Amino acid sequence: MRAAERNEPQESSPSTTARITALLTAFRPGDDALGVSELARRTGLPKTSTHRLVRHMLANGLLERDGDAVRLGLRLFEIGQLATRQRGLVDAARPHLADLREATRNTVHLAVLEGTEVVYLDVLRGPDAPRLPSRIGGRFPAHATGVGKAILAYSGADVLDTVLAAGLRPVSKKTITSSAVLRGQLARIRDSGIAYDREESGVGVVCAAGPLLDGAGRAVAAISISGWSNRMRTDRIAPAVRTAALTLSRTVTLR
Amino acid sequence: MRAAERNEPQESSPSTTARITALLTAFRPGDDALGVSELARRTGLPKTSTHRLVRHMLANGLLERDGDAVRLGLRLFEIGQLATRQRGLVDAARPHLADLREATRNTVHLAVLEGTEVVYLDVLRGPDAPRLPSRIGGRFPAHATGVGKAILAYSGADVLDTVLAAGLRPVSKKTITSSAVLRGQLARIRDSGIAYDREESGVGVVCAAGPLLDGAGRAVAAISISGWSNRMRTDRIAPAVRTAALTLSRTVTLR
DNA sequence: CACATGCGTGCCGCTGAGCGGAACGAACCG
DNA sequence: CGGTTCGTTCCGCTCAGCGGCACGCATGTG
Numbered sequence: 001m002r003a004a005e006r007n008e009p010q011e012s013s014p015s016t017t018a019r020i021t022a023l024l025t026a027f028r029p030g031d032d033a034l035g036v037s038e039l040a041r042r043t044g045l046p047k048t049s050t051h052r053l054v055r056h057m058l059a060n061g062l063l064e065r066d067g068d069a070v071r072l073g074l075r076l077f078e079i080g081q082l083a084t085r086q087r088g089l090v091d092a093a094r095p096h097l098a099d100l101r102e103a104t105r106n107t108v109h110l111a112v113l114e115g116t117e118v119v120y121l122d123v124l125r126g127p128d129a130p131r132l133p134s135r136i137g138g139r140f141p142a143h144a145t146g147v148g149k150a151i152l153a154y155s156g157a158d159v160l161d162t163v164l165a166a167g168l169r170p171v172s173k174k175t176i177t178s179s180a181v182l183r184g185q186l187a188r189i190r191d192s193g194i195a196y197d198r199e200e201s202g203v204g205v206v207c208a209a210g211p212l213l214d215g216a217g218r219a220v221a222a223i224s225i226s227g228w229s230n231r232m233r234t235d236r237i238a239p240a241v242r243t244a245a246l247t248l249s250r251t252v253t254l255r
Numbered sequence: 256m257r258a259a260e261r262n263e264p265q266e267s268s269p270s271t272t273a274r275i276t277a278l279l280t281a282f283r284p285g286d287d288a289l290g291v292s293e294l295a296r297r298t299g300l301p302k303t304s305t306h307r308l309v310r311h312m313l314a315n316g317l318l319e320r321d322g323d324a325v326r327l328g329l330r331l332f333e334i335g336q337l338a339t340r341q342r343g344l345v346d347a348a349r350p351h352l353a354d355l356r357e358a359t360r361n362t363v364h365l366a367v368l369e370g371t372e373v374v375y376l377d378v379l380r381g382p383d384a385p386r387l388p389s390r391i392g393g394r395f396p397a398h399a400t401g402v403g404k405a406i407l408a409y410s411g412a413d414v415l416d417t418v419l420a421a422g423l424r425p426v427s428k429k430t431i432t433s434s435a436v437l438r439g440q441l442a443r444i445r446d447s448g449i450a451y452d453r454e455e456s457g458v459g460v461v462c463a464a465g466p467l468l469d470g471a472g473r474a475v476a477a478i479s480i481s482g483w484s485n486r487m488r489t490d491r492i493a494p495a496v497r498t499a500a501l502t503l504s505r506t507v508t509l510r
Numbered sequence: 511c512a513c514a515t516g517c518g519t520g521c522c523g524c525t526g527a528g529c530g531g532a533a534c535g536a537a538c539c540g
Numbered sequence: 541c542g543g544t545t546c547g548t549t550c551c552g553c554t555c556a557g558c559g560g561c562a563c564g565c566a567t568g569t570g
Contacts, residue, residue: 015556016271016528017311024334036547048530051548056272068547072338074369077376079279080335081392083327114329121332137336270527271557291518303559306519323518 019045019053024062024072029135033069080137087112089212089221090121092251096244097223101126104237106227109134109209111147112220113155116166118148121221129227130205143168143182144175146197146209147222152182153189154211154219160186174199193245194238195222199229208234210245212252223248274300274308279317279327284390288324335392342367344467344476345376347506351499352478356381359492361482364389364464366402367475368410371421373403376476384482385460398423398437399430401452401464402477407437408444409466409474415441429454448500449493450477454484463489465500467507478503 026042027034034042040050054070057063061075084090090110097108107129110122117139125132134140142148142163152160160183168177176182189195197207209224223245225237281297282289289297295305309325312318316330339345345365352363362384365377372394380387389395397403397418407415415438423432431437444450452462464479478500480492 015311017275017308017317018315020272020275021315021317021330025330027334027337029337037545046530047547048532048549049528052528052530053272056270060272060276062272062276072334074338074367074374075276075280076331077335077338078374078392078394079282079327080332080338081390082282082284083329083332083335085284085390085392112329119329119333135336137333139333292516301559302518303520303561304557307557307559310519 016053019043019049020057020062023050023053023057024076027072029138031071033066033071035069039070084121087121089252093122093212093221093223093248096248097122097124100223100225100240100244103240104225104227104232105129106225106232106237107132107134109147109224109226111145111151111222111224113142113148113151113159114139116142116163118142118145118151118222126227128231130202132202132205132226134226140201141169141171141175144171144197144201146195146201146207146224146226149182149185149189149197150195150209150211150222150224151219153186153195154213154217156218172200172202176200193242195224196234196238197224197226198234204229206232206234208238208241210241211249212245213249214252220252271308274298274304275312275317278305278308278312279331282327284393286326288321288326290324294325339376342376344507348377348467348476348478348503351503352377352379355478355480355495355499358495359480359482359487360384361480361487361492362387362389364402364479364481366400366406366477366479368397368403368406368414369394371397371418373397373400373406373477381482383486385457387457387460387481389481395456396424396426396430399426399452399456401450401456401462401479401481404437404440404444404452405450405464405466405477405479406474408441408450409468409472411473427455427457431455448497450479451489451493452479452481453489459484461487461489463493463496465496466504467500468504469507475507 022043023039026039036051036054037047039054040047043050054063058065058070061073063070064073093110097110100108101124104126105128106126108124109120111118111120120134120136120138123134123136142152152163164179168179168182170177193210195209199205205226206229207224207226209222211219212221212223214220223241225241277298278294281294291306291309292302294309295302298305309318313320313325316328318325319328348365352365355363356379359381360383361381363379364375366373366375375389375391375393378389378391397407407418419434423434423437425432448465450464454460460481461484462479462481464477466474467476467478469475478496480496
């Protein structure tokens with residue numbers, strides 16, 4: 001067969017690298033340890049190939065044995081820490097986030113955008129805050145979160161197009177599902193420098209977020225404070241969020 | 256040209272998995288982004304092969320572009336978080352560690368043993384504590400830390416033999432370098448349930464640590480509090496550490 | 511300014527590491 | 541005790557990985 005055009009949608013890569021990545025990504029938050037057959041099922045790989053790859057990954061510390069099953073290796077945790085450390089973001093933001101939590105007694109977030117979702121780099125939980133589903137290293141649809149909207153407001157049009165093309169999936173009853181409404185909010189965020197989330201990511205939870213901008217004025221990350229809608233006044237804490245975001249923008253860019 | 260600086264792992268593994276692992280572990284804490292040639296130099300792989308692998312890893316999100324160079328991908332951070340989450344340790348320990356920091360205003364650690372070193376799973380820095388070199392996801396020789404000695408005291412003889420065979424490398428002027436002294440201390444730790452570090456990991460820094468034990472009485476991790484030697488009385492905080500360690504031991508095992 | 515050096519990258523023939531269907535022993539279940 | 545599913549091994553085929561070679565392009569140096 002003649003391979004006509006080589007448009008690689010990264011979906012069907014028969015390369016060993018893709019297989020290893022598939023195996024690593026097969027682990028989900030709820031899992032403890034997985035067996036070879038289960039991994040083969042999730043990745044779609046033949047069981048024999050899965051078995052061989054698993055053995056290699058065990059030998060290299062990417063996976064660890066747990067009886068007959070395997071789990072993600074500690075080495076991956078070490079590598080993962082270096083991944084964000086290279087951004088310098090987490091270290092720079094930590095003290096500011098700690099101050100924000102201290103002052104508000106609510107939960108603060110640091111997140112970046114990847115594709116159509118935000119990934120939480122840091123989560124500092126506050127004593128008065130609701131038990132949020134956000135998790136360090138976890139994901140959430142960008143359009144349904146304060147940090148996500150803050151980043152989208154200061155990103156290129158192509159980024160927003162990607163998000164809209166993927167569809168505004170609702171995660172709460174008040175999640176924005178209209179692209180027109182979202183565009184309107186993003187414009188207002190650009191005016192005020194603050195993004196609000198009013199029960200769009202979870203019932204009874206509100207949030208104020210601010211973007212961390214680079215020298216060109218594009219968002220590289222965002223921070224936020226989340227709390228109960230009946231206990232936290234978002235307009236009261238907005239100045240603190242905005243101040244911290246501005247300070248961090250300066251710190252991070254001239255690193 | 257000397258091959259001394261080379262990474263230590265298995266020398267004769269020409270497998271693709273080993274190469275990918277080598278590339279991932281080529282990144283060190285200080286680095287920002289690395290070029291293909293630098294990666295080839297560190298891993299010992301031919302530059303062409305490095306280039307091809309890097310391209311594959313970029314396509315799969317294991318690496319990310321930064322100009323001409325590459326850095327560890329965000330996906331690795333997500334995977335790394337799942338790696339420790341599967342242990343459940345971090346989540347279970349968090350509140351207890353936070354309490355310990357609150358009570359002592361010093362820095363608390365959660366660490367596990369891997370090989371001859373401890374890996375820090377969590378670090379909560381206290382306002383009164385010295386600026387320690389410990390880092391989440393970072394490593395330190397087990398024999399030179401409180402957490403390390405706490406774990407070694409409740410580990411099998413083979414584990415200790417491995418550590419001794421690797422040599423008791425000094426990291427401070429007071430680091431234990433005699434296997435006899437270390438054995439003696441481990442015996443005393445087993446009696447008291449508490450491990451002390453008296454400036455063995457750093458000048459002016461002391462620490463009290465306690466092991467987290469499984470049902471069989473073997474250490475799976477350890478926690479510690481570190482502070483200035485002239486400001487913190489280790490025997491005063493030892494009971495708190497021991498209590499938290501015992502509570503956590505119970506929580507973690509019957510998860 | 512010519513030269514040297516090091517970078518990222520593309521080309522291409524060769525080969526052995528990866529591949530996966532088939533099969534096996536050991537649980538586990540109804 | 542037949543059926544299912546598990547982890548694991550065997551083995552011949554083949555194509556993905558391999559890496560020497562070379563190019564274009566910045567830098568730096570004599």
